[in-house]
Amino acid sequence: MTTILPDAALDALLAQDVPYGDLTTDLLGIGDRPARMRFAARGAMVLSGTEEAARLIVKAGGQIDSVAPSGTGLEAGAVFLESHGPAGALHRAWKMAQTLTEYASGIATRARRIVDAAPGVTVACTRKNFPGAKDLSVKAVQAGGAVMHRLGLSETLLVFPEHRAFLAAPPESWLAELRRKAPEKKIVVEVGSIDEAVAVARAGADVIQLEKLSPDAARAVIKATRDLTPPPVVAPAGGVTEANAAAYAAAGCRLLITSAPFFGPPADVQVTLEPA
Structure with missing residues (x-):
């Protein structure tokens, strides 16, 4: 480093x-x-x-x-x-x-x-670092063996519920439009329930970001979407810590999104x- x-x-x-x-x-x-x-x-x-x-x-x-x-x-x-x-x-x-x-x-x-609590799983840290300390925070995350989830708003597509509140069209429509405009980008969608996760996955999202859903809920989403080609990446976010990382890994998650290292x-x- x-x-x-x-x-x-x-x-x-x-x-x-x-x-x-x-x-x-x-x-x-x-x-x-x-x-x-x-x-x-x-x-x-x-x-x-x-x-x-x-x-x-x-x-x-x-x-x-x-x-x-x-x-x-x-x-x-x-x-x-x-x-x-x-x-x-x-x-x-x-x-x-x-x-x-x-x-x-x-x-x-x-x-x-x-990282040690969930061997073989990628741990990705959010951009929720202390304002003004991003360079040092990114270096620290990497030193700990994790990666960055997002460095900022300019390079990734992450659709939050706060974005979808302004969209009248069904998910299939705006997902297709995003893919047409940025074909090289993965499309990440944050959801707050199992049903919403499955619906967005079937509409074509590449990564389903589960906001504060349990390991059991993550397992249910993975089971319900494994028939898709390709199946989406199911990534828990919000509340992921060393205490529950192993449980998410056991549920089948291969990507964990967390802000915990910053606090x-x-x-x-x-x-x-x-x-x-």
């Missing part, structure tokens, strides 16, 4: 945190003292954002001795980043690098738990910054 945040974004993060110098370090007169800094996992986690953390340290004036890549699984106590340089440089980068890694690793860790506490990273 390579760095995806451009230098301009990292410069902006440093400017937010250290706009006019580090007053405490400067007034104490310790900025030129040689120092070392290391990051360690306080608990088991999947890393993400370590490349950006290392780059922040370098941009602040430090040097990197070692860094584990995003996607690495760690046990509690494992050191994953070591650096050295002037104390002033390491103090400038310390908190921003730590916080970025903690938030990104929290997302990656939750994504990995869902939860950050990972806990211990930083040691001391004289070299």
